[in-house]
Structures are given as C-alpha cells and as structure tokens.
Amino acid sequence: MKRLLPVLLAALMLALLQAPPAVAGPRADQARLNDLGCNAGPVDGVVGARTRSAILRFQSRHGWRQTGSLTRGQRSRLHATTARRCDRRPVPARSGTGRRIVLSQGQNWIWLVGPRGRVLAQGGIIDNPRVLAKGSYATRSYCGRAARIRWNTTATGSVHMQNFVRFAPCGIGFHRIPTWSVRGAQIHPNWYLGTNLDASHGCIRVTRAMSFRIWDFTATRRTPVRVV
Numbered sequence: 726m727k728r729l730l731p732v733l734l735a736a737l738m739l740a741l742l743q744a745p746p747a748v749a750g751p752r753a754d755q756a757r758l759n760d761l762g763c764n765a766g767p768v769d770g771v772v773g774a775r776t777r778s779a780i781l782r783f784q785s786r787h788g789w790r791q792t793g794s795l796t797r798g799q800r801s802r803l804h805a806t807t808a809r810r811c812d813r814r815p816v817p818a819r820s821g822t823g824r825r826i827v828l829s830q831g832q833n834w835i836w837l838v839g840p841r842g843r844v845l846a847q848g849g850i851i852d853n854p855r856v857l858a859k860g861s862y863a864t865r866s867y868c869g870r871a872a873r874i875r876w877n878t879t880a881t882g883s884v885h886m887q888n889f890v891r892f893a894p895c896g897i898g899f900h901r902i903p904t905w906s907v908r909g910a911q912i913h914p915n916w917y918l919g920t921n922l923d924a925s926h927g928c929i930r931v932t933r934a935m936s937f938r939i940w941d942f943t944a945t946r947r948t949p950v951r952v953v
Contacts, residue, residue, distance in 0.1 A: 849919020
C-alpha cells in the first residue's frame with residue numbers, strides 16, 4: 726500500500742488540475758476565454774455578443790459545432806489544463822506545402838505560411854463558404870481586373886475595402902473589414918472575425934493589421950491560396 730500511495734496522490738493531483746473550478750460562472754468563463762486568447766472582452770459576467778463570439782472561437786478551435794453556448798462538457802474542457810488557445814492554431818493538414826496562404830472555412834481562420842512551413846501570421850476572418858468553394862487559387866488578376874487595389878470601393882462608393890488582394894474570380898479577394906466612406910468606421914468590430922456571426926459577399930475580411938501583412942506577403946510574387 727505504501728508503494729501505491731505516491732502513485733495515487735499523483736493521479737489525484739492531476740485530476741484536480743484538469744478539473745473545472747468548483748464554482749464556475751460567466752465571469753470565470755470570460756476570464757478563462759481571455760487567458761486562452763479567445764477575446765471575450767470585459768470580465769463582467771454579462772454573456773453578450775462579444776462573449777458568445779469568444780465561445781465560437783473556442784468551439785471552432787476544438788473542432789466542435791459553433792453555437793455560441795458552452796455545453797457542460799465544453800465548459801469542463803475550457804477550464805482544464807488541456808484547453809487549446811484560440812489565437813494560435815496549427816496549419817490544417819493537406820493544405821499544400823511551401824510558401825502559401827491557407828484559409829479554413831470551418832475555423833474562420835487564415836495562416837500566412839513561409840517557404841519552410843513556418844507560420845508568419847495568423848488570425849480570424851469573415852468569409853462566405855456559399856460563394857467561395859474549397860480548392861486551390863492564387864493571388865493575381867482575374868477577369869481583367871487589377872490584382873491589387875490599395876483602396877477598393879463598392880459600386881456605389883459607400884464602402885471602402887483597404888488593401889484588396891484578389892485571389893479568385895472575379896471579385897473575390899482579401900481585404901480589411903470594410904469601412905464606411907463617410908464616417909470611416911468599420912462595418913463591424915474586429916471581434917466578429919474568427920466566427921460565423923456574419924458572412925461576407927465572398928471576400929475574406931481581416932483586421933487592418935492583417936490586411937497589411939497580406940499586402941506585403943503577396944507584393945513581389947504570385948502566391949498560392951488553399952481554401953480548406
């Protein structure tokens with residue numbers, strides 16, 4: 726029995742470390758989501774749209790159906806030491822090799838991958854799988870339209886799309902979350918990205934910072950894009 730005691734104590738400590746807190750609530754969930762880079766916003770106990778967006782990112786990171794509400798099992802996983810971070814994700818398998826851009830419609834996520842497979846940047850997106858099919862594409866001109874437009878606009882001119890980089894026919898490209906031409910404000914906040922809270926008209930919306938990263942990453946050469 727004395728020999729088994731250290732083993733039993735070690736197993737108990739491991740179970741306690743992986744178990745959810747005895748009293749868990751919205752504040753604890755929000756704090757934990759923020760610790761994992763899921764961006765729940767203020768820890769105020771109010772489960773609003775921003776908290777739900779963080780839950781969506783947490784669910785997509787673990788390959789679960791995106792509902793915006795945690796099940797009992799998902800909450801246990803959230804507070805376990807084995808929970809995965811939302812802001813750092815591995816590049817999906819079977820997404821090509823070499824220097825490329827990888828886009829996951831299931832995760833609402835994008836990766837800029839260097840020539841040796843190193844992830845140079847990653848982050849959330851808003852897209853529309855009903856318009857953009859899975860497959861292989863490349864950044865270039867399509868349908869006689871420019872491959873790159875620093876300040877693209879809609880037909881009415883009411884909305885700007887900064888750092889537009891075209892990669893699929895005919896009007897599909899990467900760009901910053903659109904901004905209203907008059908006010909200059911984005912049409913939705915950054916925390917929509919990485920979720921299914923909205924859908925684009927087919928393009929890939931990213932943060933302002935990511936739009937500059939993509940613009941620079943594709944500046945000197947045609948860049949493969951894999952949609953998975």
